[in-house]
Every structure is written in structure tokens, then in C-alpha cells.
Amino acid sequence: MTNLVGTTTERIAALVAPHVDRPFRARQVAHWIVRRHAVSFDDMTDLSLALRRQLGDLFEIRDPEVVASTASGDGSTKYLFRLADGVTVEGVSMPDGSKVTLCLSSQAGCAVGCTFCVTGALGAGRNLTADEIVGQYRIMMRSAHAEAERINIVFMGMGEPLLNTTHLGDALDVLFETVSPKRITVSTAGILPGVRWLAERPRRPKLAISLNAPDQDRRREVMPISARYPLDELMNAVRAFPLERGRRITFEYVLIRGFNDAVDDAVSVARLLRGIPSKVNVIPLNEDPVHFPHLRRPDERTVDGFARALRDAGVTVTVRWSKGLDVAAACGQLRGRHQARSTAGDRVT
Ligand code: SF4
Secondary structure: OEEOOOOOHHHHHHHHHHHOOOHHHHHHHHHHHHOOOOOOHHHOOOOOHHHHHHHHHHEEOOOOEEEEEEEOOOOOEEEEEEOOOOOEEEEEEEEEOOEEEEEOOOEOOOOOOOOOOHHHHHOOOOEOOHHHHHHHHHHHHHHHHOOOOEEEEEEOOOOOHHHOHHHHHHHHHHHOOOOOHHHEEEEEOOOHHHHHHHHOOOOOOEEEEEOOOOOHHHHHHHOHHHHOOOHHHHHHHHHHOOOOOOOOEEEEEEEOOOOOOOHHHHHHHHHHOOOOOEEEEEEEOOOOOOOOOOOOOOOHHHHHHHHHHHHHOOOEEEEOOOOOHHHOOOOOOOOOOOOOOOOHHHOOO
């Protein structure tokens, strides 16, 4: 049965049109699914009971199943979603007053293998389809954020979104119907073909680059993908990335004690970003004694010193002490725990 989740208004209307008496009925159905996050045809109270039953026999409205949701002391909630084939992934909602940021997963694992990331340490997993990506958003919106005035979506959950461009593109087309592209960020470890793919799309979300080191040698150490997509080529692609007015590229920089946290490193990062409308999110490492016991978070003074050196060099900086630490929902901690496996051999390098 065709699942109508993860499908644009136009496409839903086209699918439903042959089964309704008037064209506007098909758009009504699409409106319920795309904009009102309906879970069943029974929700569609402005359709006749007979039509609702008929549509229910032809189509399904299926989201992932919520296996668990865990609230953090800081207000964020981590969701564990089970997909139709039993695979599990995680998503996080982070409310902030009338705003909310929803962190979505794009893959059930990650083959990129960044050494500071639990998802990467657990190995590769399959691509999520558009309905599985949009379903995470629908569930989180229904659960807690229907009234939020401003919604931001970040593809910073499990997986490398630019290794899943087909389904990501379809999901973005649906998400753009209710969330402005300028409020959606796709974060990548630097998959060059993916960055170029994004650059060519007619409507683009914001781009974030996971940088994490000021030079190729050190970047390659923590991000093995850098061997395939070297830093200089990545920076060329970033410089060529078309930016809408007022937009900037975000660079994420996980700060690791004694590895990339020196004031000189901050100066090198500032030099690397010169001429690029950008901002840097400094993310003190979320330690994980099991998967990377040798990596430590710098102390607060070092973090402050690093951020200050960037600012002094003219860079816009935010220090992000990750939300959801107490429920393992912070950056690099998502694992979809029921299906995790260790498959270093599956890594993309
Ligand atoms: S940081 Fe992102 S790209 Fe790197 S391993 Fe983790 S999920 Fe994959």
C-alpha cells in the first residue's frame, strides 16, 4: 500500500485525485497530511466517512513507531524510532522558549567513521527513505511542538545526509512546504559530490561543514573521510557554494583536549575561513569512555580562550555546550541503540 508520508502536496493530490469526486478534495487530503501531520484518514473530519474509508483501503499514512522518548533536564527530548524493517534511529527536539530545533537522522548508522562520534563508532547503516525522515519531524511536531512559533530543523542526527541525497532531496521538498529553507540546516562531514549536489538545487537549505581541525593532516586523523575529500578541495567547493542574501556557512568544530584546542589552531581556522561568510560553532567534545576513551573535553578556560582567539580574528563564534547530555542526545551521541553494530570495514574512506 502506498504510504503518503514523505510526499509533497502536489504528489499526494495527484495520487488521490482519481479516487475523489472533486479536485479540491485531493488537496484537502494532502493538507491534512503535509501541514496538519494527520496520522489517519479518520482525522480528516471535513471528508465524508465513506471517502475516508475508501482512502484508508487504498493508501496508508505511516510514520516510524516511537519506541521510547526520554526527556532531559535541559528540556530536550530524545526519541528512539523504529522503522518498518525493525531498524531504529534517533531524533532530538530541543525547545528554546517559543522556538524549537528538531535534529533528524538521515541514515541508520554512519559509514563516515569520525573518531569522536558514537554513531560513527557503531558503523554503517542503511539510508532512510523520505517518509522515514519526514516521519521523525511529524512525530516530534505532534508530540510537543504544534504551537511553536519558529521551527528549525537540523540534519545532525545519525548519518551523513549527503550520502543519502536522493531521499534527502525528496524529504526536503516536503519539509520546505512547512519550514522555510533558511530554517533547515544540512550538516556534512564534507562529502564533495553531495556539497555540489546541494549547490545545484533550486531551493537550498543552509549548509554546515563539520570541520574539526585547521589542517588536512589533523582533520584526516579524526575524520578519515578527509582522505577521499581533502580539506583544500572541500574549501574550494564551499567558496563556490551559492549563498542566498544574509546566509552564512556554518562550520562545526568539535574541540578535543590537546588535539585542536590551541589558540594557534583558532588563528589557523580563522585564516582558513577568510573571505567566506561564515560562523563557527565550537562544540566541546562530548566524552564517551566506551567508544573513544582517549579523547577528552578541554576545560572551560581553554574553550573560552579558543573562542576568544577566533573572535579576535574577526570570526563569528558560538560555543555550543550540547543539549541533552544527560540522555545521550548530544552531538555525536546518537546510536539507535537496538541495531547498533561495529563494522569498521563498512566505513567510507
Ligand atoms: S559526526 Fe556525522 S559524519 Fe561523522 S561519523 Fe558521526 S554521524 Fe557520521
